[in-house]
Amino acid sequence: MKNSVENVSRRAVLAGAGSLLGAGCLGAERTPGTSDTDWRMYGRDPGRTRFVPNASLPRDGVDIAWERSVSASGWYPPVVANETVYCQYSNGLFVLDAATGEGTRASTYGPFGRDILPMAFASTELYRDGVLVVPYGTVIGGYAADRGGWPDSVSGIGQERARWWLDGDSTSASRLPPRASAGEWLGSPLVVDGTLVSLHPRSAALSASDSDDGSNRWRFDLETVAADGYVASPVGHVVDTTTGTAVVKLRTRREEAAVVVPLLVGISSENGSLEWRTTTDEVSSGDTKPGVEPADSLTTRDGTVYTIDWNTSTRALRLCELDAATGELGWTKSLDRSEHIGVAVDEARLYHVGLIDREEMPETFRIVALDRDSGSRRWAVTIDDAPLVPRLPYGAPPTVADEHLLVPGKRGLHALDRGTGETLWTFTEMVPTSGGGSVERSGMTPAVVTDDRIVIGTTLALYGLE
Amino acid sequence: MSTPNDSNDGTPTGTEPSQQPADDASVGLIGLIRITIMLLRARPALLVPFALAGAVGATSAVARIESPYPVDMVAFPANGVVHLSVALVPTLEPMAEVNSGLVLGLKPVFLAVLIGWQVGLALAVTVAFAGVVRLAARSISKTDAISSPSAISEVGSDESRGLPGIVPSLVRLGWLFAYVLGVQVVLLAGLFVVGAFGIGPGPGSTGLGLLFGWLFVVVPIASGLFLTPAAIVIGGKRPVEAVIESAVYAVRRPLSVVVLLLTTGYLGTVLTGVFHGGPSPRIGVALGTFTSVAVGGTLHAIVVAAAYICWSADGYSSH
Numbered sequence: 001m002k003n004s005v006e007n008v009s010r011r012a013v014l015a016g017a018g019s020l021l022g023a024g025c026l027g028a029e030r031t032p033g034t035s036d037t038d039w040r041m042y043g044r045d046p047g048r049t050r051f052v053p054n055a056s057l058p059r060d061g062v063d064i065a066w067e068r069s070v071s072a073s074g075w076y077p078p079v080v081a082n083e084t085v086y087c088q089y090s091n092g093l094f095v096l097d098a099a100t101g102e103g104t105r106a107s108t109y110g111p112f113g114r115d116i117l118p119m120a121f122a123s124t125e126l127y128r129d130g131v132l133v134v135p136y137g138t139v140i141g142g143y144a145a146d147r148g149g150w151p152d153s154v155s156g157i158g159q160e161r162a163r164w165w166l167d168g169d170s171t172s173a174s175r176l177p178p179r180a181s182a183g184e185w186l187g188s189p190l191v192v193d194g195t196l197v198s199l200h201p202r203s204a205a206l207s208a209s210d211s212d213d214g215s216n217r218w219r220f221d222l223e224t225v226a227a228d229g230y231v232a233s234p235v236g237h238v239v240d241t242t243t244g245t246a247v248v249k250l251r252t253r254r255e256e257a258a259v260v261v262p263l264l265v266g267i268s269s270e271n272g273s274l275e276w277r278t279t280t281d282e283v284s285s286g287d288t289k290p291g292v293e294p295a296d297s298l299t300t301r302d303g304t305v306y307t308i309d310w311n312t313s314t315r316a317l318r319l320c321e322l323d324a325a326t327g328e329l330g331w332t333k334s335l336d337r338s339e340h341i342g343v344a345v346d347e348a349r350l351y352h353v354g355l356i357d358r359e360e361m362p363e364t365f366r367i368v369a370l371d372r373d374s375g376s377r378r379w380a381v382t383i384d385d386a387p388l389v390p391r392l393p394y395g396a397p398p399t400v401a402d403e404h405l406l407v408p409g410k411r412g413l414h415a416l417d418r419g420t421g422e423t424l425w426t427f428t429e430m431v432p433t434s435g436g437g438s439v440e441r442s443g444m445t446p447a448v449v450t451d452d453r454i455v456i457g458t459t460l461a462l463y464g465l466e
Numbered sequence: 467m468s469t470p471n472d473s474n475d476g477t478p479t480g481t482e483p484s485q486q487p488a489d490d491a492s493v494g495l496i497g498l499i500r501i502t503i504m505l506l507r508a509r510p511a512l513l514v515p516f517a518l519a520g521a522v523g524a525t526s527a528v529a530r531i532e533s534p535y536p537v538d539m540v541a542f543p544a545n546g547v548v549h550l551s552v553a554l555v556p557t558l559e560p561m562a563e564v565n566s567g568l569v570l571g572l573k574p575v576f577l578a579v580l581i582g583w584q585v586g587l588a589l590a591v592t593v594a595f596a597g598v599v600r601l602a603a604r605s606i607s608k609t610d611a612i613s614s615p616s617a618i619s620e621v622g623s624d625e626s627r628g629l630p631g632i633v634p635s636l637v638r639l640g641w642l643f644a645y646v647l648g649v650q651v652v653l654l655a656g657l658f659v660v661g662a663f664g665i666g667p668g669p670g671s672t673g674l675g676l677l678f679g680w681l682f683v684v685v686p687i688a689s690g691l692f693l694t695p696a697a698i699v700i701g702g703k704r705p706v707e708a709v710i711e712s713a714v715y716a717v718r719r720p721l722s723v724v725v726l727l728l729t730t731g732y733l734g735t736v737l738t739g740v741f742h743g744g745p746s747p748r749i750g751v752a753l754g755t756f757t758s759v760a761v762g763g764t765l766h767a768i769v770v771a772a773a774y775i776c777w778s779a780d781g782y783s784s785h
Contacts, residue, residue, distance in 0.1 A: 028573065126534050127571040142536075144570035163567035164536045173536035174563040213536035 030123035030194045030211075032082035032130055037098070037451040039080040042118035042188040042394060044448075046197070046239035047300040050344035052401035052449040057415075059403065061425040062465040065453055066101025068094060073444055075457030076113075077394060079132075080450040081121040084147045086132055087445075087455070087462055088113040094462060095150045098450050101464050104150045111136070112158035118188035118394050121145065122196060122211035131163060131211050135187050138202040139167045139177050142214055164214030168200025168207050171214040186236035186295040186393045190246075192269055197246055199234045206237060206248055206267060218272030225265050225277050226252045232263065236393075240300040240324035244269050247305050247324060249298050262309050266327050276327030280309055280320055294340040295393035300324055301345050304372065308340050308352070317354060319343075321375065331375035337366060341387055342397020342446075344405070346418070348372055351405055353398045355386060362386060365409060367398075369421060379421040385409035388442040401449040408443025413456055413465075431460055493776035495722045501772045502765060505605055512601055513764050516556065519594035520759035523558030524752040526587060530562060531748060535580065538563040539751045542739030550680060551731035552688040554649050555595055555695055556763035558587045561738045561755055566657045584650055591763075592643040596634045598767035599699045606775045634699055642698045645705045649691075689716045689723045695767075696774030715777050726769055734762035 034040075036054050044050050074090030084103070085096045093113050096103035108114065113134065120133040122142075129146035141157070142164045154161070157176055167177040189198040195217060196209045208217040226232035230252040237248045246267045251260050266275040297308035305322040317337040321330035337354030344351045350370045355363040365383040370376065387396055388410050396408035404424065405416040412428040430438040445457035454465040493501070506512055530537050539561040542549070572580065634642075690713040697708035716723045737758035744750040 028575070031573075126573060126576045128573050129571040142567075144567050146571050149570060160566045161570065162565055163570075173538045173568065174540070174565045175538065210534065212534040215534075 028125040030125055031128055032123060034123065035082075037080065037083065038121075039078070039448045039450055040122070041079065041120040041191055042077050042186075042446075043238070043299070043397075044399075046190045046192045046241055047345075048190075048238050048296075049299055049301050049346070050342075050397060050399045050446065051301075051346045052399065053346075055401035055449050056452045057402040057404050057449070057454070058466075059424050062415075062427055062454065064429075065099075065464040065466040066096075067464070068096070068101055068105070068462045070460055070462070073457070073459055075444045075462070076116060077118040077445045078448045078455050078457065078462075079119050079121050080448060080455065081130060081145075082147070083451070084145075085448075085450075085455055085464075086119060086121065086145070087457060088116065088119065088134075089457065089462075090114075093150070093154065095147050097147075098453065098455065098464070101462075103147060104152065106150045107153045108155075108158075109153060110156040110158075112154045112156065117186065120189045120191055120196070122191045123194055124212050125194070126212045127163075133189050133191075133196060133211075135189060135198070137187065138200045139165060140189060140196070140198055140214075141165050141176075142211070166198075166207070166209055166214045166216070168198070168203040168205040168219065171209065171216060173213065185234055188394065190237065190239050192239050192241065195269075197237070197239055197269060199237050199248065201234050204232060204234070206234070206246060206272075208269070208272060220267050220272045220274070222248065222250060222265070225250070225263065225274065227261075230254050230261065236295050236298050238298045238300045238305070239269050240303060240305065241269075242301075242303040243325040245275060245324045247298060247300060247322075249307060264305070264307060264322065264327065266324065275325070278322060278327040278329065280307070280329070296342060296395060296397060297340060299343050299345050299350075304330075306343065306345065306350055308343060319350070319352060319370070319375070321372075333370060333375040333377075335366075335368065338363060341365075341395060344398045344400045345372065346400045349378055349418070351398055351400060351418070353407055356382070365407065365414075367405070367407065367416065367421065369405075369418070381416065381421040381423075383407065383409065383414055383423070385411045385414065388444055396443055396446055399447045399449055401447075406447035406449070406454065408445065408447060408456060410442045411440050412458065413443045413447055413454070427463075427465060429458065429461070429463075493772075495725055498722070498726070498769055498772050498776065501606065501776070502768045505602060505768055505772070506764070509601070509605055512598055512768060513760060515594040515597040515601075516763035516767070517756075517760040519556075519558055519590050519763060520756040522590045523560075523587070523759045524755040526583070527559050527561060527751050527755045528748050530559065531751065535576075536565070536568055539747075540738075541742040541750060541754050542736050545735075549732065549735050550728065551735045552684060552727050553731045553734055553766065554688055554691050555591055555646055556730075556734060556759060556766045558591050558759055559755065560734050560758045560762070561751060564657065569654065569657055584654070585647065588646045588650055589643060592639065592646050594763065595646075595695055595767050596639050596642050596699045598764055599696055599771040600634045602768045602771035603696075603700045603775055606772055638699050638702060641703075641705055641708075642695055645694060645698060645708070648705070685724060685727070689720065689727050692716060692723050692727050693770060693774050693777075696770045700771060700774055701778065715773070719777065722773075726773065730762065730766040730769065733765065734758050737762050 070089055072090040076088040078085050078087035080098055083098050085098045087094045092105050092107045094105050117135040123130045131142040132145040134141045141162050144161045165172045165176050185201055187199050189196045194211050196211055199206055204222045205219050207219040222232050232250045232252045235249040239246045246269045248265050250263045252263050253260050262280050265277045268275055294308055299306050303324045305324045307320050309318055311318045311334055316334045317340055319333045338357045339355035341353040350372050353367050356366040363386050365385055368380040369378040371378055399406040400418055405418040407414045412426055414426050415424040417424055429441045431441050432438050441458035443456055443458055448455040456463050527539055540563050541561055693712035693715050694708045697703045697711045738754040740757050741750045741753035
């Protein structure tokens with residue numbers, strides 16, 4: 001704790017003074033301003049709740065508002081800011097008007113946008129257009145975001161539009177630090193009031209950085225929280241804005257042993273000091289599914305954290321509730337699932353999407369709604385579908401908007417009534433195959449809801465639905 | 467000896483360089499270096515203008531780190547021991563590196579602050595450069611230098627020969643300032659164009675292509691401009707005329723000019739690393755910047771002045 005506070009002091013004061021001189025005295029506001037229609041990061045908000053409170057979506061099916069076809073999918077989760085959709089795929093970046101789908105497709109001819117984790121968007125004081133944040137494993141790049149400024153092609157790493165790079169140890173405005181692969185962790189930055197909160201497993205750090213120049217505001221060394229003889233590996237993180245706590249999930253492993261101890265730590269998002277640490281269980285890595293702890297398995301809202309892990313004795317998936325301010329464990333709920341897909345949370349309920357094995361049948365969606373206060377089940381349904389790529393550090397988790405729970409799957413996009421679990425509609429489009437037939441377009445990204453529209457990447461097409 | 471032409475601002479006028487007879491005993495590269503070193507030993511006060519400018523640069527560099535502008539401060543040898551660098555005039559922030567993303571989308575007020583910041587630095591380097599060039603010019607006896615390259619005029623003897631005063635006229639200072647600003651505007655505009663239009667290494671391009679571009683475009687242009695400041699301050703030329711005169715000297719002595727250009731650029735870079743790895747990055751940046759500017763800037767200005775004085779005696783004709 002002392003270490004983190006020391007890290008903060010001098011640099012934070014100097015940086016704060018610099019910002020005050022540079023920006024504060026000039027009366028700059030962060031732009032573009034935030035809006036209810038934004039979806040600026042993976043999970044929509046710093047808690048990764050995937051909840052859109054003021055949306056209005058049709059109950060009887062959706063129409064295609066716009067469509068952009070591609071020759072190769074490989075979608076990354078879209079982000080939306082300033083009424084602009086940013087969506088990277090295998091061969092380029094779409095920068096589109098969210099309402100019309102019109103805009104640029106910047107073809108990529110190098111590492112820009114490849115082997116990345118989900119992007120984020122942050123407002124800036126110096127710049128009108130904000131910054132598009134692209135995580136390349138442990139290294140994160142900040143790019144000029146202006147919708148009209150993207151060229152038809154981006155070569156190399158997009159150096160000509162880059163403003164800064166950071167890797168958890170240092171920040172640079174002109175040179176790309178050595179990159180490392182993404183691995184089994186969710187390294188998608190979170191944006192909290194103009195501050196980027198990001199995980200860097202290579203340096204075992206959680207850092208907070210300024211969106212204007214990437215300068216470090218504070219840095220927390222995650223190695224310091226592991227017990228003696230254990231090595232810590234970050235899995236994912238969220239920020240609870242109610243309590244001002246950044247919650248990091250880690251795997252700690254005894255050196256040269258197969259024992260993994262899941263560990264959750266609470267760190268002040270204000271100054272990077274350690275607030276609490278909690279272990280949920282001790283498991284043998286050989287007993288669990290590939291990936292051990294699901295990477296995208298944290299969410300927080302209104303001072304409560306929800307985490308998903310595996311129960312050692314029953315080998316069942318388990319949801320745990322924690323107090324974001326203290327780390328104190330609350331209720332737990334075991335779920336008989338073969339795989340964790342995603343979680344979303346609204347005012348009253350927690351929605352979990354997983355897979356179940358059925359004898360001689362393919363894995364199938366099993367969706368449950370739990371009461372947030374007690375963990376008791378409100379409803380549960382099974383959908384005869386499954387996700388296309390279930391085991392990435394990120395995937396196609398559910399979205400809660402209006403009265404809907406939106407679940408992407410191989411057959412497209414399913415809309416369920418979030419109050420009852422009843423299926424409202426399924427959006428299915430067909431795509432021709434080279435053999436002359438056709439197959440359903442699979443939902444490959446989260447359903448991003450913006451201004452009463454749904455943006456989703458599917459097999460060979462990006463859709464705007466209304 | 468050749469007397470600098472001050473006709474543009476009413477100060478004493480000497481013989482037009484174009485009317486000078488060519489001198490068989492022209493000063494070469496080694497001679498210029500000797501003159502520069504001996505002049506600096508004879509007149510250590512020549513270090514003062516760029517020492518003051520170095521203090522400004524060091525302060526600016528540290529302020530830049532603390533500002534919200536995304537700028538790097540890179541000390542030698544972070545870019546490699548063999549580093550190709552050219553400087554048309556000494557830079558007050560030799561460690562600063564920026565990317566084109568710096569200027570893309572800047573709000574008007576921050577763009578204005580950035581421009582004002584750069585203009586302030588340009589003004590400081592203009593005053594220091596003009597001061598050293600003027601002081602150096604007063605101390606060099608071209609005739610002696612040509613007949614004996616190791617010879618330096620006796621300090622103070624120039625006044626009796628009717629040379630201009632220590633402080634350059636405001637007109638020349640203004641033209642030099644315009645030239646320095648022009649160079650910075652071109653560089654900033656180039657940065658903006660690169661970012662705005664996505665101009666950069668294309669698919670399949672290599673560092674070899676960039677190296678060739680640097681060698682065959684940047685170096686020749688910079689060589690042509692190398693003596694422009696001296697032509698303005700000593701020769702009293704307007705910037706366009708000074709550029710032409712400088713280009714003529716570069717064509718006549720391409721090897722010497724390229725060597726001087728690269729040496730002064732490399733020296734300025736190397737000196738940024740003398741305090742690298744110190745107790746504090748900010749202190750390292752401040753001291754590295756100060757040393758580079760104070761020493762490198764002074765040597766740059768003296769060598770430019772010496773080259774102009776010596777070579778202009780050989781006669782100048784744009785034809």
